Amino acid sequence: AACTALLLTAASDARAAQRRLSGLEGELDAGGLLRGEGEEELAGAAADLRDAADRSSFPIITPLEVLPVVGRQVRALQGLTSSSASVLELGVESLDDAQRRLEGDLPTGPDRVDVLRDLEASTANAIQGVFGAISDQGPSEGLIEPLREARLEINSELDEALQLLTRTQLVANALRSMLEGDGRYLVLGANNAEMQAGWGMPLQAGVLTVSDGVIDLPDLEPTSDLLLDEGPPLPDDLAANWGSLEPNREWRNLALSPRFPDSAPLAAAMWEATGGGPVDGVLALDPYLLEAVLAATGPVVAEGDQVSAESVVPFVLHDQYINESIDEPGRAERQDRLSDVAAAATDALSGDVDAVTLAEQLIEAANGRHLLAWSKVPEEQAGWESAGLDGELDSNSMLVGLVNRGCNKLDWFIDVAASFDVETVAGEREGVLRVAVQNSTPPGESSYIAGPQPDCGVRAAGDWLGVVSASLPGVVGAARVEEGDVAVDGEDGRTRVVASNLVVPRGQRVERVIRFELPLSVRRVRVEPDARPRSIAWRAAGRTWQDGEGRTITLPPDAR
Numbered sequence: 001a002a003c004t005a006l007l008l009t010a011a012s013d014a015r016a017a018q019r020r021l022s023g024l025e026g027e028l029d030a031g032g033l034l035r036g037e038g039e040e041e042l043a044g045a046a047a048d049l050r051d052a053a054d055r056s057s058f059p060i061i062t063p064l065e066v067l068p069v070v071g072r073q074v075r076a077l078q079g080l081t082s083s084s085a086s087v088l089e090l091g092v093e094s095l096d097d098a099q100r101r102l103e104g105d106l107p108t109g110p111d112r113v114d115v116l117r118d119l120e121a122s123t124a125n126a127i128q129g130v131f132g133a134i135s136d137q138g139p140s141e142g143l144i145e146p147l148r149e150a151r152l153e154i155n156s157e158l159d160e161a162l163q164l165l166t167r168t169q170l171v172a173n174a175l176r177s178m179l180e181g182d183g184r185y186l187v188l189g190a191n192n193a194e195m196q197a198g199w200g201m202p203l204q205a206g207v208l209t210v211s212d213g214v215i216d217l218p219d220l221e222p223t224s225d226l227l228l229d230e231g232p233p234l235p236d237d238l239a240a241n242w243g244s245l246e247p248n249r250e251w252r253n254l255a256l257s258p259r260f261p262d263s264a265p266l267a268a269a270m271w272e273a274t275g276g277g278p279v280d281g282v283l284a285l286d287p288y289l290l291e292a293v294l295a296a297t298g299p300v301v302a303e304g305d306q307v308s309a310e311s312v313v314p315f316v317l318h319d320q321y322i323n324e325s326i327d328e329p330g331r332a333e334r335q336d337r338l339s340d341v342a343a344a345a346t347d348a349l350s351g352d353v354d355a356v357t358l359a360e361q362l363i364e365a366a367n368g369r370h371l372l373a374w375s376k377v378p379e380e381q382a383g384w385e386s387a388g389l390d391g392e393l394d395s396n397s398m399l400v401g402l403v404n405r406g407c408n409k410l411d412w413f414i415d416v417a418a419s420f421d422v423e424t425v426a427g428e429r430e431g432v433l434r435v436a437v438q439n440s441t442p443p444g445e446s447s448y449i450a451g452p453q454p455d456c457g458v459r460a461a462g463d464w465l466g467v468v469s470a471s472l473p474g475v476v477g478a479a480r481v482e483e484g485d486v487a488v489d490g491e492d493g494r495t496r497v498v499a500s501n502l503v504v505p506r507g508q509r510v511e512r513v514i515r516f517e518l519p520l521s522v523r524r525v526r527v528e529p530d531a532r533p534r535s536i537a538w539r540a541a542g543r544t545w546q547d548g549e550g551r552t553i554t555l556p557p558d559a560r
Contacts, residue, residue: 174383198258260391462506477517
């Protein structure tokens with residue numbers, strides 16, 4: 001009876017821990033954890049599991065361990081509760097360590113490199129602890145159903161923790177490698193008011209230098225002034241799909257594909273061809289990344305204007321153009337001011353920086369493709385890939401982009417709704433992607449924002465002209481566009497790109513429907529964000545969301 005009571009109490013402790021952890025699901029993000037939110041519940045869950053492990057290991061229980069069936073269950077309970085308690089205790093300890101290192105302002109210069117080096121070491125220690133927990137869970141065969149399910153669930157959680165820790169270690173390693181050396185990185189300033197596929201049009205370029213933790217970004221140059229007479233060789237897919245637009249000569253066409261691993265090395269080669277010299281990597285950033293930085297540094301002054309986290313996005317994407325005409329009399333001054341915002345934000349990173357806010361905001365910006373990174377240095381590239389900053393698309397990715405070809409800044413006013421459905425047509429499975437584009441440009445916008453731009457094919461002010469570009473899972477079959485042309489249809493890395501020309505007059509809504517053969521092997525689709533100023537409103541698999549970050553949807557069984 002005493003043994004039974006102890007085991008029941010141990011099980012009760014384990015359930016209490018599970019309730020604590022379940023209460024935290026969906027409530028915490030990385031920033032919250034670094035601020036200490038939820039730490040009390042995590043510590044409480046660890047204590048509950050440790051109590052469960054201790055109770056199930058009391059001396060009075062020991063004789064049961066040798067029994068052939070009951071003993072296996074007891075040893076499994078001991079192993080699961082003890083290993084889970086160890087992981088949670090390690091997690092709380094690691095969070096305490098991270099909070100202590102990031103408390104207050106982020107160190108500057110070489111001290112910033114030391115923080116990253118310490119983070120690498122503590123993460124490596126945590127990874128070792130998780131591996132130890134996985135190998136110390138007791139018997140795995142012949143378990144009763146509740147224990148078997150508990151083991152599977154715990155192993156799934158441990159696997160996720162291991163992946164998170166590994167990504168953290170790789171990212172810390174990449175940042176340390178980047179900051180501790182003498183590096184040169186090409187910066188592409190992307191403008192989301194003139195969107196391309198998966199990132200804004202690169203309208204500025206310049207070199208960011210890094211030396212022993214100190215970052216410097218001088219004035220950026222307009223990419224319109226960097227047109228090459230002869231460009232470097234194009235990657236095969238970019239050449240096949242978009243070669244006629246010469247993205248290896250015209251910098252503003254670099255973002256026709258969302259796949260940064262193709263565009264970034266090309267940009268590095270183009271920069272060297274301009275006489276700018278070799279670079280170690282390429283960074284693409286937009287005003288939303290500047291918003292993230294200013295949230296941690298506070299406002300900066302750019303050419304006499306105070307720019308804050310709240311004002312930087314509308315200032316860069318719209319307000320600076322309000323009084324500009326199509327003849328661009330203030331173009332040089334405006335370009336300098338825009339460059340000044342990026343330079344001032346970079347300079348601010350050398351001062352007082354709220355470390356937790358910076359980490360929190362950068363994660364959010366990166367999730368929305370507002371920061372993309374590529375490096376020639378293998379350990380840095382591994383970190384960017386692990387963090388999802390590399391801008392690559394997987395074989396099951398789906399990304400909808402609107403490529404602005406109208407030489408205007410109308411994407412600030414464009415709303416996009418997309419839906420993905422699976423239908424059966426003539427006994428075959430067919431994917432149906434519907435993209436509805438609403439042009440909400442108000443009257444009275446400057447000609448620089450709204451046009452017209454006859455040389456670019458836009459004859460009426462406020463009309464949006466461009467291309468709907470859909471990156472689809474690589475295995476899809478024949479595709480067609482209802483009531484529209486197929487301007488592009490080809491392989492793009494591990495995906496398939498289908499694009500159709502589109503004109504959306506001011507105040508109107510136009511829809512494109514893309515149908516494609518969808519093999520039964522496609523069971524999940526990863527809907528990627530497009531980095532638009534107004535997030536795409538998505539509907540798929542009975543769910544709706546805004547594409548501020550990627551979302552994986554599982555196709556229903558009858559759609560497989």
